[in-house]
Amino acid sequence: MFDYESLRIIWWGILVFLICGFAVMDGFDFGIAMLLPFLGKTDDERRVMLNTVGPTWEGSQTWLVTLGGITFGAWSIVYAVLFSGVYSGLLLLLFALFLRPVGFDYRSKLDNTSWRSFWDWGLFVGGAVPAIVLSLAAGNLMIGLPFELDNDMRSTYTGGLLDLFQLFPLLCVLVGVALCILHGGVYLHWKTEGAIAQRAQKVIGLSSFLFVALFLLAGVWVAMGVEGYKVTSLIDTTITAHPLHKTVEKSTGLWLANYGHYPLLILAPLVAMVSALLTPIFTAKQHSATAFVLSSLAMIGAIVTAGGSMFPFVLPSSLSITSSLTIWDASASYYTMKMLLAATIVFMPIVLAYTTWVYRIMRGKVTVEQVQANQHTMY
Amino acid sequence: MITTEVVDLSRMQFAITAMYHFLFVPLTLGLSFILAIMESVYVMTGKQIYKDMTLFWGKLFGINFAMGVTTGLTMEFQFGTNWSYYSHYVGDIFGVPLAIEGMMAFFLESTFVGLFFFGWDRMSKLQHLSTTWLLALGTNLSALWILIANAWMQNPVGAEFNYDTMRMELSSFSDIFFNPVAQVKFVHTVAAGYVTGSMFVLGISAFYLLKHQDVAFARRSFRIASGFGLAAILSVIVLGDESGYTVGEVQRAKLAAIEAEWETQEAPASFTLIGFPNEETRTTDYAVKLPYLLGLIATRSIDEKIDGLDVIRERKRHRIENGMIAYENLQILREDKNNEIAKGIFEKHKADLGHGLLLKKYTDNVVDATPAQIELAIKDSVPKVAPMFWTFRGMVFCGVMMLFIFVASFYFNMKRDAHNQRWLLKMAFWGIPLPWIASELGWVVAEYGRQPWTIANILPTHLSTSSLSADQLYSSIGGFVVMYTALLVIELFLMVKYIRLGASSLHTGHYHFEKQGATHV
Numbered sequence: 001m002f003d004y005e006s007l008r009i010i011w012w013g014i015l016v017f018l019i020c021g022f023a024v025m026d027g028f029d030f031g032i033a034m035l036l037p038f039l040g041k042t043d044d045e046r047r048v049m050l051n052t053v054g055p056t057w058e059g060s061q062t063w064l065v066t067l068g069g070i071t072f073g074a075w076s077i078v079y080a081v082l083f084s085g086v087y088s089g090l091l092l093l094l095f096a097l098f099l100r101p102v103g104f105d106y107r108s109k110l111d112n113t114s115w116r117s118f119w120d121w122g123l124f125v126g127g128a129v130p131a132i133v134l135s136l137a138a139g140n141l142m143i144g145l146p147f148e149l150d151n152d153m154r155s156t157y158t159g160g161l162l163d164l165f166q167l168f169p170l171l172c173v174l175v176g177v178a179l180c181i182l183h184g185g186v187y188l189h190w191k192t193e194g195a196i197a198q199r200a201q202k203v204i205g206l207s208s209f210l211f212v213a214l215f216l217l218a219g220v221w222v223a224m225g226v227e228g229y230k231v232t233s234l235i236d237t238t239i240t241a242h243p244l245h246k247t248v249e250k251s252t253g254l255w256l257a258n259y260g261h262y263p264l265l266i267l268a269p270l271v272a273m274v275s276a277l278l279t280p281i282f283t284a285k286q287h288s289a290t291a292f293v294l295s296s297l298a299m300i301g302a303i304v305t306a307g308g309s310m311f312p313f314v315l316p317s318s319l320s321i322t323s324s325l326t327i328w329d330a331s332a333s334y335y336t337m338k339m340l341l342a343a344t345i346v347f348m349p350i351v352l353a354y355t356t357w358v359y360r361i362m363r364g365k366v367t368v369e370q371v372q373a374n375q376h377t378m379y
Numbered sequence: 380m381i382t383t384e385v386v387d388l389s390r391m392q393f394a395i396t397a398m399y400h401f402l403f404v405p406l407t408l409g410l411s412f413i414l415a416i417m418e419s420v421y422v423m424t425g426k427q428i429y430k431d432m433t434l435f436w437g438k439l440f441g442i443n444f445a446m447g448v449t450t451g452l453t454m455e456f457q458f459g460t461n462w463s464y465y466s467h468y469v470g471d472i473f474g475v476p477l478a479i480e481g482m483m484a485f486f487l488e489s490t491f492v493g494l495f496f497f498g499w500d501r502m503s504k505l506q507h508l509s510t511t512w513l514l515a516l517g518t519n520l521s522a523l524w525i526l527i528a529n530a531w532m533q534n535p536v537g538a539e540f541n542y543d544t545m546r547m548e549l550s551s552f553s554d555i556f557f558n559p560v561a562q563v564k565f566v567h568t569v570a571a572g573y574v575t576g577s578m579f580v581l582g583i584s585a586f587y588l589l590k591h592q593d594v595a596f597a598r599r600s601f602r603i604a605s606g607f608g609l610a611a612i613l614s615v616i617v618l619g620d621e622s623g624y625t626v627g628e629v630q631r632a633k634l635a636a637i638e639a640e641w642e643t644q645e646a647p648a649s650f651t652l653i654g655f656p657n658e659e660t661r662t663t664d665y666a667v668k669l670p671y672l673l674g675l676i677a678t679r680s681i682d683e684k685i686d687g688l689d690v691i692r693e694r695k696r697h698r699i700e701n702g703m704i705a706y707e708n709l710q711i712l713r714e715d716k717n718n719e720i721a722k723g724i725f726e727k728h729k730a731d732l733g734h735g736l737l738l739k740k741y742t743d744n745v746v747d748a749t750p751a752q753i754e755l756a757i758k759d760s761v762p763k764v765a766p767m768f769w770t771f772r773g774m775v776f777c778g779v780m781m782l783f784i785f786v787a788s789f790y791f792n793m794k795r796d797a798h799n800q801r802w803l804l805k806m807a808f809w810g811i812p813l814p815w816i817a818s819e820l821g822w823v824v825a826e827y828g829r830q831p832w833t834i835a836n837i838l839p840t841h842l843s844t845s846s847l848s849a850d851q852l853y854s855s856i857g858g859f860v861v862m863y864t865a866l867l868v869i870e871l872f873l874m875v876k877y878i879r880l881g882a883s884s885l886h887t888g889h890y891h892f893e894k895q896g897a898t899h900v
Contacts, residue, residue, distance in 0.1 A: 055493035058448065062489045066481030068455045073478035076470025076546070083459025083466075084845035090460055091855055095862055097452055101445035102866055109442075109873055151713065153467050153545050156846045240544050332471045333541070333548040340478055347482035355486075358494050361501050376886045378497070 005237040007337045008327045011074050014344060016307045018070060022063035023299045029057045031184015033127020037120055039188070039199045046120060047108060047371045047378065052191035054104060054379040055362045059355055061100070073340055077330045078315050081155040085147050088161035089133055096129030108379050135176025138306055139169025142255065143226055144318030149243055158319060168226055175214045179299060182207040186279060186295040190288035193365050205280045212273050215302065219269060222309065228254025229316045235328050243329040248321040255309040265308045272301025381844055388852035389461045389844045392859065396453045398819055399863050403447035405818050408522060408569055409576020409611070410440045411515035416603055422508050432600055435882050436580060439874065441496060446870050450863065465833050465843035472538045472549045473528055480524030488517030522569050530561035533825070534627035535834050540729055542712050547837060560630065563618070570614040571821065574781060575814035577608025581788060582811035583878055585804035592891045596882050598798055605788035605797070612785050616778055628691070629835035633828035635688045636767035638673055639663045643687035647674025653772065656764040688761055695760040699753055701728045702735025706745040733837040740841045759831045770823045777817035784810050
């Protein structure tokens with residue numbers, strides 16, 4: 001049906017799709033968790049905030065889990081190198097995520113102020129740390145990770161947790177956190193009324209402006225201060241090449257080369273910024289659904305910008321540039337990609353269909369009255 | 380060079396996190412179906428008490444499910460973090476069921492679990508019932524795919540080594556899907572989950588009956604658990620996964636170790652009921668043997684032989700020698716892939732490449748292994764007998780105890796007299812830990828018994844790890860133990876609190892503590 005070359009481009013697309021799916025679906029959960037201790041002034045208000053995402057956050061997190069599984073199957077060496085390399089960062093992510101299922105489920109099961117406040121902060125950590133770690137990882141992917149492959153494809157990584165905290169990745173953290181807060185604010189505004197919705201509206205205005213300013217700054221930085229990568233040897237797109245058989249060049253500005261090859265790519269950053277700027281306007285007009293589509297587009301635009309600038313690189317290496325992984329030397333075999341593509345085509349539409357159904361069932365605003373009337377069943 | 384310490388610590392971390400995870404999974408598997416059964420009865424009869432049962436056991440389900448999700452996340456990422464060479468070497472095959480598990484099962488269970496809890500007033504009865512069944516289906520489908528992946532580690536079929544990419548690649552999807560080991564494993568594991576769910580509901584209902592707390596509620600719960608549990612324990616025992624131990628060499632080595640079959644016996648082999656395996660003399664001291672039984676159970680025949688450890692070890696020697704030849708020619712091929720002579724020899728011996736890799740533990744070059752090193756590799760090539768022998772017997776003992784409890788519960792339940800059998804109620808209550816002990820021991824049998832391989836006959840454990848330092852592992856193990864233990868304590872605290880409250884926790888005003896006005900959640 002597809003040849004190996006197109007399959008790998010499709011699979012790069014599916015990877016981007018899953019990252020976008022995760023960011024759009026779980027991004028607002030993270031945002032609302034980060035806003036929880038600040039926007040919820042009373043216990044009832046906090047419960048309202050939690051219950052805007054309570055019935056659906058678990059499905060949203062599954063995008064991340066599936067992303068892990070898909071990377072394992074379709075891009076094994078990327079999964080292997082990335083996860084073992086940023087070992088401490090990944091554990092930090094995991095330990096923070098641990099707090100979410102128990103935080104949501106256990107928090108309101110006891111009527112005790114310090115118990116509930118403990119879990120509120122737990123949920124805050126469970127939203128903030130993943131947003132930070134994942135944006136930090138994205139920033140580090142763009143500057144390259146210090147790993148090296150040997151002839152047997154065994155990876156060694158030099159560097160620890162603190163080495164991830166460099167200036168450009170830290171800027172990416174600010175971009176990512178602003179975006180999650182924007183997205184979370186929009187969803188909160190849509191699903192609540194009264195005081196919480198008003199506070200959310202203020203957050204939306206501020207975070208949309210911050211996101212655009214920081215995103216622009218990151219763009220300038222990529223053009224002037226971040227070293228990009230480029231494959232300089234001939235690529236045979238019909239086989240899985242050994243990564244070490246290619247040659248790679250690294251210099252400032254190379255991450256912008258794709259905007260020359262594929263001029264339409266410029267739409268991604270434009271969509272990200274324009275959508276983010278329009279979000280507060282539609283929020284003010286009470287067009288909540290439109291505002292949500294816009295903040296989702298901002299997410300998608302930002303992710304496609306980063307991924308598209310790096311294409312065909314998936315995991316550049318700053319330590320040994322020839323070890324850098326591209327879609328041509330990091331992919332699964334032809335047969336595996338074909339099988340997984342078939343599974344994706346069958347299952348993802350079903351997933352999207354029932355997810356939509358669940359959101360339809362749970363539609364409508366969450367109010368303080370509802371929480372008070374259902375004290376023992378709601379989160 | 381990766382040290383033995385790093386390998387051992389990585390194994391320890393995986394074992395700890397997997398066994399923690401498996402404290403919660405079997406209950407999720409079983410309780411989700413029990414909830415679906417209870418709600419089905421509610422929809423069919425329209426009796427409120429069955430809805431209350433679904434709601435109450437659903438609360439306990441939720442407390443457990445949260446921990447299952449928490450500890451399950453680790454498992455999805457741990458292959459990459461700690462077993463990165465494994466992930467590269469077999470990701471092309473092993474990653475496939477994991478990816479499908481995400482799309483087909485995880486999404487299903489995690490999307491519908493929210494609706495199960497919060498959708499009661501927003502859907503028709505039938506829609507909610509479908510939600511509960513889909514939740515149960517999702518949990519069981521995830522067991523299916525993870526066990527297909529696990530069975531492939533025990534009996535790797537449908538895959539080929541590719542010397543260009545230096546990894547195993549998928550050659551037949553249907554082979555891994557229809558792997559015979561996967562089928563027995565799936566049935567055995569989910570049935571064990573149903574037993575766990577049933578024992579949980581049975582034991583807690585027995586507790587209420589002993590305390591005369593909400594008797595009508597408890598008797599109905601007890602009835603459902605005893606019926607479902609009896610069917611489940613019979614499936615676990617009759618369709619026990621012992622029949623899967625005749626497929627594939629590593630599975631046969633496990634069987635020989637479980638049964639302390641030091642030497643091959645004439646068919647049908649006798650079954651060693653109990654005894655003390657002695658690794659030094661390679662005999663079992665004070666063995667009590669039942670004639671013919673093992674041959675009948677394991678081969679379902681009277682004339683098929685079961686390999687003893689002696690035969691298996693001798694085969695290993697041969698395969699390790701072949702593996703050295705395969706490895707030598709692989710190195711030539713990696714330098715020059717057009718070398719037809721090397722290609723010919725490699726193709727002939729490549730099935731034993733993994734056995735050559737066993738020598739990597741002793742010498743990096745493999746081909747220069749001394750006879751003494753080869754002897755060490757042979758010694759490593761089968762699991763130790765005593766741990767296998769004892770864990771298996773522990774598991775079976777728990778199973779037999781539970782069989783007794785379920786048979787008795789079912790019998791007295793049919794006579795509508797179970798609530799008066801105080802000895803039985805006490806036994807059911809104190810028997811609650813049994814399925815957990817059995818499940819954990821079962822994992823040890825299956826996974827310790829796979830050693831020295833991560834992928835049977837293909838990839839040795841000591842080559843599979845990531846290039847991490849011992850310090851990194853000490854801190855991550857410490858982190859996991861502290862986090863998990865703290866969360867487990869909190870979980871048990873909530874679980875016990877809600878179990879004590881029982882149906883009163885629903886705040887309907889109809890149940891025990893509410894009538895006395897004695898409680899406040």
